[in-house]
Amino acid sequence: MLEIGRLTVEGLEKNIVTDERNPHISYKVKSDVQNVCIENCHIVVSDCLGNIMWDLNTKKQIEIPYEGKRLEPSSEYRVDINVKVSNGEEASASVKFSTGLMTKRWPWNFITDGSYSFTEKKVSPEPMVFKKSIKAEGKVKKAYIYATALGIYELSIDGNKIGNRYFAPGFTSYKSNLQYQTYDVTEIFAEKNEHDVRFTVSGGWAVGSFIYSRNNRFVADRQALSAVFYFVYDDGEVDFFGTDSSWLVTRKGQLKMADLYDGETFDSTVDIESAEWQKAEVENLRVNPEISAECGAPVTEHEVFEPVSEKLLDKTDEIIYDFGQNFAGIVRFTVKNAKKGQVIEIKHAEILNPDGSLNTSFLRSAKATVTYICSEGTQTYSPAFTYMGFRYVAVKGVKKEDFDIKAIALYSDIEERGSFECSDEMLNKLQQNIKWGTKSNFVEIPTDCPQRDERMGWTGDIAVFGPTACFNFESGRFLKKWLKDVRSEQLSTGGLPNTVPANGFGFPVTMPTMAIDWWGDAAVLVPWALYKSDGDISVLQDNYEMMKKYVGACRKWAALLSLGKHRFIWHTPSVFHFGDWVAPDVPKMQQWQKRSKWTATASLYNTSKTLSEIAQILGKEEDAKEYRKLSQNVADAYESIFTDGNGKLHEEFQTAYVLPIQFNMFRKENKEKAVDNLVKLIEKNNYCIGTGFPGTPYILFALADNGRADVAYKMLLNTKCPSWLYEVKTGATTIWERWDGLDENGQCPIGDDGTDMMISYNHYASGAVGDFLYRRVAGIEPVEAGYKRFRVKPLIGKDLTYAKAHIDTAYGVAGSEWHIIDSVFTIDVDVPVGCQCILELPDGTSKEYGSGHYTATVKL
Numbered sequence: 001m002l003e004i005g006r007l008t009v010e011g012l013e014k015n016i017v018t019d020e021r022n023p024h025i026s027y028k029v030k031s032d033v034q035n036v037c038i039e040n041c042h043i044v045v046s047d048c049l050g051n052i053m054w055d056l057n058t059k060k061q062i063e064i065p066y067e068g069k070r071l072e073p074s075s076e077y078r079v080d081i082n083v084k085v086s087n088g089e090e091a092s093a094s095v096k097f098s099t100g101l102m103t104k105r106w107p108w109n110f111i112t113d114g115s116y117s118f119t120e121k122k123v124s125p126e127p128m129v130f131k132k133s134i135k136a137e138g139k140v141k142k143a144y145i146y147a148t149a150l151g152i153y154e155l156s157i158d159g160n161k162i163g164n165r166y167f168a169p170g171f172t173s174y175k176s177n178l179q180y181q182t183y184d185v186t187e188i189f190a191e192k193n194e195h196d197v198r199f200t201v202s203g204g205w206a207v208g209s210f211i212y213s214r215n216n217r218f219v220a221d222r223q224a225l226s227a228v229f230y231f232v233y234d235d236g237e238v239d240f241f242g243t244d245s246s247w248l249v250t251r252k253g254q255l256k257m258a259d260l261y262d263g264e265t266f267d268s269t270v271d272i273e274s275a276e277w278q279k280a281e282v283e284n285l286r287v288n289p290e291i292s293a294e295c296g297a298p299v300t301e302h303e304v305f306e307p308v309s310e311k312l313l314d315k316t317d318e319i320i321y322d323f324g325q326n327f328a329g330i331v332r333f334t335v336k337n338a339k340k341g342q343v344i345e346i347k348h349a350e351i352l353n354p355d356g357s358l359n360t361s362f363l364r365s366a367k368a369t370v371t372y373i374c375s376e377g378t379q380t381y382s383p384a385f386t387y388m389g390f391r392y393v394a395v396k397g398v399k400k401e402d403f404d405i406k407a408i409a410l411y412s413d414i415e416e417r418g419s420f421e422c423s424d425e426m427l428n429k430l431q432q433n434i435k436w437g438t439k440s441n442f443v444e445i446p447t448d449c450p451q452r453d454e455r456m457g458w459t460g461d462i463a464v465f466g467p468t469a470c471f472n473f474e475s476g477r478f479l480k481k482w483l484k485d486v487r488s489e490q491l492s493t494g495g496l497p498n499t500v501p502a503n504g505f506g507f508p509v510t511m512p513t514m515a516i517d518w519w520g521d522a523a524v525l526v527p528w529a530l531y532k533s534d535g536d537i538s539v540l541q542d543n544y545e546m547m548k549k550y551v552g553a554c555r556k557w558a559a560l561l562s563l564g565k566h567r568f569i570w571h572t573p574s575v576f577h578f579g580d581w582v583a584p585d586v587p588k589m590q591q592w593q594k595r596s597k598w599t600a601t602a603s604l605y606n607t608s609k610t611l612s613e614i615a616q617i618l619g620k621e622e623d624a625k626e627y628r629k630l631s632q633n634v635a636d637a638y639e640s641i642f643t644d645g646n647g648k649l650h651e652e653f654q655t656a657y658v659l660p661i662q663f664n665m666f667r668k669e670n671k672e673k674a675v676d677n678l679v680k681l682i683e684k685n686n687y688c689i690g691t692g693f694p695g696t697p698y699i700l701f702a703l704a705d706n707g708r709a710d711v712a713y714k715m716l717l718n719t720k721c722p723s724w725l726y727e728v729k730t731g732a733t734t735i736w737e738r739w740d741g742l743d744e745n746g747q748c749p750i751g752d753d754g755t756d757m758m759i760s761y762n763h764y765a766s767g768a769v770g771d772f773l774y775r776r777v778a779g780i781e782p783v784e785a786g787y788k789r790f791r792v793k794p795l796i797g798k799d800l801t802y803a804k805a806h807i808d809t810a811y812g813v814a815g816s817e818w819h820i821i822d823s824v825f826t827i828d829v830d831v832p833v834g835c836q837c838i839l840e841l842p843d844g845t846s847k848e849y850g851s852g853h854y855t856a857t858v859k860l
């Protein structure tokens with residue numbers, strides 16, 4: 001039977017609102033017959049009256065840009081597809097989408113509490129509540145609210161929250177890009193024509209205190225809100241109006257304090273109706289961003305955790321709850337028998353002290369505290385304008401028997417698309433930890449960590465982690481939205497801020513024009529990871545100019561004040577680099593940075609080589625040649641200057657071997673010797689990891705792909721510190737920032753080591769090993785972007801007796817599952833319709849398959 005698996009517009013199956021003039025359509029097809037391919041897909045797009053806007057016959061399946069008649073704003077459309085495959089079967093499906101306001105100029109005012117001026121440093125503003133009774137002047141056929149803010153807003157109608165999104169309008173580079181949300185409130189206004197509409201607006205990222213220096217008022221001096229109401233009546237009349245000075249505003253509501261790092265204070269005893277309300281004032285914004293329909297992945301509620309243990313700490317009278325998992329989110333609690341004015345305080349942390357109390361020292365300035373002032377009786381509360389990274393909470397001010405608490409994971413709506421499992425339970429736990437690292441740090445933007453006073457869009461972290469994220473999660477919308485900000489924030493010289501959105505974070509303030517290896521490389525590596533995983537060429541097209549400017553800047557910095565081959569050694573002073581960031585074999589930050597000559601030069605090779613491939617794909621032959629030449633020069637310089645010309649580095653450390661080996665920068669005969677030298681270093685290090693951010697994603701590939709699968713497996717399965725499985729052995733439920741973050745007693749041995757307590761237990765970067773689990777252990781990797789053609793070639797080794805991975809690719813599920821029983825290797829592969837799979841077996845033979853499920857067996 002033939003079925004349409006998933007039909008999407010702009011990557012979504014439902015609730016689709018877009019401002020794109022050429023939204024992209026994709027579909028997946030499932031068939032139980034082998035070897036079918038698409039004969040034709042008939043796509044028809046029509047408007048709400050059934051008029052045909054576009055009609056296309058195509059064999060393409062993914063990212064088909066709509067090219068029909070001009071789409072109108074605030075309108076509904078329908079996409080119908082009929083797919084015919086090679087065995088004659090057919091299937092049909094349809095999906096609806098709406099257009100947003102489709103205008104570059106936001107059509108309405110922003111309003112604020114004009115009496116509020118707030119100048120205090122390092123804190124967030126008092127939350128504001130705006131209200132108005134909104135009336136529809138006729139029988140409603142359609143009613144939409146479009147809303148945005150500088151600050152974080154929540155919309156409620158008659159006391160009920162509308163939508164399931166947290167942190168609207170989302171985190172973007174507010175000077176350039178601001179999103180608005182669309183709420184379909186047709187049912188509400190069709191039932192009754194007048195409603196109490198309210199917006200609560202906190203400071204959020206735009207106005208509140210954010211980044212570790214706790215800057216505030218980054219793009220506005222106080223919160224500003226704008227909403228547009230669009231009503232279509234049964235008689236065809238249209239009403240279009242928005243926020244103005246007829247709205248009322250108060251700062252005396254129940255929400256007393258809301259701050260992304262510090263938490264929330266909520267006083268339920270406050271009667272907001274009798275609070276002082278005053279007229280809102282129109283606010284002139286300091287910034288002039290492009291305001292467009294939400295294009296990323298909104299943050300919503302996901303997993304719910306019940307405590308796995310609860311303990312009363314006599315000393316402090318706190319109840320300590322353990323949720324069994326470190327994650328980003330909030331608590332939700334119900335309190336019974338409460339007395340009016342009773343104060344409940346909840347603190348959050350990732351680890352405990354030896355006496356069982358919370359260890360909050362690594363949160364730095366983030367207070368991560370929820371304070372709730374009860375009214376009489378039973379009540380339920382959860383914060384809505386903040387989140388924390390935690391596993392444990394300490395609750396004060398309530399009796400255990402009167403208190404019921406849960407925790408809820410909050411993260412961007414990224415669909416889980418990949419799974420990996422094997423016969424080693426510790427590796428399976430590592431895979432789960434990698435997934436939790438992603439969930440906890442895909443909150444609006446790709447962050448470094450969810451707990452301390454950072455949670456910033458550190459570019460280096462996602463540059464190295466991108467491929468792994470794309471195996472496990474459908475990351476297209478989430479990363480494309482972030483890349484839009486990366487483009488907006490690129491400096492005219494080609495350099496990039498180290499965090500995007502920078503949101504006032506000055507670094508590298510001393511050298512604002514600087515390009516920084518690996519961190520800036522996100523400009524090339526993130527679009528490339530996304531393209532390879534999803535096959536969406538628009539991600540290369542949209543980012544190509546940015547990549548060129550960035551690589552151009554790197555090349556200039558490398559060449560600065562140098563001659564001959566030294567022009568291709570990127571040698572700017574190490575204070576302007578992160579180098580081999582968090583490499584565990586040298587303890588000091590300055591030592592990580594000192595390795596920048598090697599990491600930066602290898603980065604220049606990698607970005608220029610990748611860019612030459614991208615140029616080739618985009619048909620830009622001249623560019624392709626130029627960047628290839630540049631990469632060759634860099635490779636030659638690395639080998640001539642850093643090695644003895646015989647595969648041995650003058651200064652040896654794991655990353656300095658891993659990068660050139662993995663990127664193929666050495667001549668063939670020297671590469672083999674370099675691999676031997678790397679192996680010697682690893683053996684000397686007891687098969688423990690010695691790489692920082694740049695080397696970690698590649699070390700196992702550098703070994704396994706060069707005849708040393710044995711060493712790769714020994715490292716992967718090592719449980720001595722530092723290693724991936726040491727963290728698992730020590731009870732980690734996510735990936736740590738520092739390999740030695742906890743000793744075997746669960747305590748942090750690092751202390752104040754000059755990194756400003758940079759110790760987080762939820763930092764995905766070294767989880768980049770996930771790429772190896774999919775591509776080598778399970779053996780599944782795209783050969784052509786989006787898995788149009790993919791290879792299955794498992795790397796059997798050590799004592800693993802089975803491994804399996806499935807990825808719900810843009811075409812459908814691609815899978816590999818192998819078992820070894822009595823020296824017989826059996827493998828099952830799944831190939832989606834429209835794809836080809838090359839299966840390479842351990843005996844050196846290979847087979848090529850079209851779509852379907854296949855099994856092959858080899859005697860080992």
Ligand code: BGC
Pocket residue numbers: 448449454458459460461578758763
């Ligand atoms: C962050 C990192 C980041 C690094 C660069 C840290 O504070 O948490 O993950 O990439 O700084 O300096």
